[in-house]
Amino acid sequence: MSWMRPLGRVLIPIVGAMAFAILLLLLAGANPFEALGLLVEGSVGSAANLSDTLTAWVTMVLAAAGLVVTFRAGLWNIGVEGQVIAGSIAAAFAARTIEGPVAVMIILTMLAGLIGGGLWGLLAGTLRVYGKVNEIFGGLGLTFVATSLTTYLIIGPWKKAGVASTGGTDPFPRDSWLPTIGTLRVSIVAVIVAALAVVAVYFMMRGTRFGLRLKAVGQNLRSAVLFGIPNKRYLLLAFIIGGALAGLAGTIRVTGFHHKLVPTPSGAHGYLGILIVLLAGFQAKWIAPIAFFFAAIAVGASQLPLQMEVDSSLGGILRGVLVLFVLLFGGWQARRAGARLVADAAPPVVPATPGGEG
Amino acid sequence: MRKQSGVSMILIVLLAFTLLAAACGEDTSETTAAPATTTTASSAEPLKFGMILVGPQNDRGWSQAHFEAGQYLEEQLGAEMIVLDKVNSADLPDKTVDQVAQDMINRGAQLVFLTSDDMRDGALLAAELNPTVPMIWSSGDSAWAEGEAPAPFDNLGNIMGRMEFGKMIAGCAAGLTTQTGSIAYLGPLINDETRRLVNSAFLGASYCWENYRGETTPLEFTVNWIGFWFNIPGFTLDPTQVANGFLDAGADVIISGIDTTEALDVAGQAADAGESVWALPYDFDGACELKPEICLGVPYFNWGPAYLEVAQSVIDGTFTATWQWNGPDWTDLNNKETTAIGFVKGDGLSADNASTLDQFIAGLADGSINPLVGPLNYQDGSTYLADGETATDQQIWYTKQLLEGVTGPSE
Incomplete structure (x- = not known):
């Protein structure tokens, strides 16, 4: 029954969170089953809802895929949020300054996002590798910088003519929007890109020299050196790849969702990516379904206040509860794993970083 | 061996989710489908309208004024309001304004009020994608032919108070x-x-x-x-x-x-x-x-009278997208039915x-x-x-x- 444990790892916090959510809904005087029904219906119940959920799923998946690479290298790339934002800024720059047909703009904005996010990752990596700044602090600091830069651009150089509002920039020209079909909001291009990214990361970590060496670096920095792996270069590469995928997520947030730069372009999808990867046990194959669950909650929850007399914050609370349960269970599991010290068939790296178990 | 189990794990999760979706979907189809079928059944069915608020509906300010205008329509017309508050990219990161409007239309809204200057882009996109659904972008100028940025949508009007x-x-x-x-x-x-x-x-x-x-x-x-x-x-x-x-x-x-x-x-x-x-x-x-x-x-602002007029025109089938900049009722500044x-x-x-x-x-x-x-x-x-x-x-x-x-x- 080798699949029981991983399945439990995913299902136990979800079921626990759901039970707690039902309790909360009862306390709020709402019918929990109607609420959960709406949540499901609002996320997958119609083509339009499923399309909105997939739109959120795409960016969560991309951020998470990038995180698999950095986590496997033993890095707590908390700065992923800033890398998503950097990707959004870079893609917005391309969309605002370059004119071209849709196909060209898709490629250019995505390239811009890859570069923007990759550079932001490289910054955190440089701080870590050469500046001895722990990547958690470096990443958080860089996220703060990216956020401030976004606000500055929106209210400064990129503001609408005669307007100073943090609401957002002017919409991009239509040629820079990811193409959609009918009134559905999801872009097939985005879904394909996300799926390809997961598959690529899966095979890269599993079957390539690079992936195996990266894992070696992640497992034990010192012995990797003894084996002749240039660990600095590998750490930096992990940051660049992770950041680039996050930047791609940032691109799709602005070209496929907001269609402009807003102060919060990522919508915390970078942070959600961290939770998804934790829940996935750092394995690429689990990202897609777990991200789908998070996307469904995020999108479906907006239906609750539409249909029921509940406060619109409830969706956020549900998500918070879920996160809490994931962390609690993840921490408990990490402790158990630490106590056992059994080499699993495919051991998830438990990055040895201070405070990491939280 | 391991590859197989990995695939089966994914399948199991997907299956579980689908089952959950199916089970819960049945529950809700009864509650949500019922009004939808009756809407088409008789023209006496009350108007259903959407109200998109940028801030909290109880902010004792801009958004509450719109929310209460929506309640006024419910009282006056027996209409049914679908409301979503805090619709802005910080509070609602996973839905855009046009998606929210789409949700409301998909839930049967025959008229949607988008009540913030900040909703311009979403209003234009929603109006473009749903050309038969009347909408009001409040405080905007998109329907003002003599304005600086008229938009070519017959279904998007504007209302503002002086x-x-x-x-x-x-x-x-x-x-x-x-x-x-x-x-x-x-x-x-x-x-x-x-x-x-x-x-x-x-x-x-x-x-x-x-x-x-x-x-x-x-x-x-x-x-x-x-x-x-x-x-x-x-x-x-x-x-x-x-x-x-x-x-x-x-x-x-x-x-x-x-x-x-x-x-x-x-x-x-x-x-x-x-x-x-x-x-x-x-x-x-x-x-x-x-x-x-x-x-x-x-x-x-007292949005009630203008919103009532628009809602009535939708019921009567006479809606036209106009730009309205309505003044006070100088005979009684606080007459809620006129000013x-x-x-x-x-x-x-x-x-x-x-x-x-x-x-x-x-x-x-x-x-x-x-x-x-x-x-x-x-x-x-x-x-x-x-x-x-x-x-x-x-x-x-x-x-x-x-x-x-x-x-x-x-x-």
């Missing part, structure tokens, strides 16, 4: 009351609308300061902008801090231009500490109730000043007072209105700068 009068009245109350001769305006973001309203408040304040009080030293009138319609921590300036800054700098009346009530809260705390300060909140007729004794009054904007005096306004304010209002009503007549200059010294020139609708709506005499950035 709040410049409300702000003139608010400014007058401030000008009559101030002891330090220094008035502050807590501004939201900067655009044509907010510059228009700051200038209106300034003109009202100056008029009453000079004409009723006979003051010859110019009034100090300062505006500071927080960056959005309400506080978004980390992205806007904190309106509480900005308001405190006004008081520290010597202002004793704060006029609020933001959606929420921080100006009144801050002034209330200062008053509790013994200072002589006052405030004028904005948008919502009940806004003074939080701190009545230092509230000089509140200029508010588009109103003004409720606060307890902080002295009896003398209240009667002077009535004179001012009467002057605005009969046209004997019109502060929007030149000569008036913009902040940079350029001419806004030449001597004797009366402002046109375009000149008022598209206010490009703050007026000479106002301290604070124009953009």
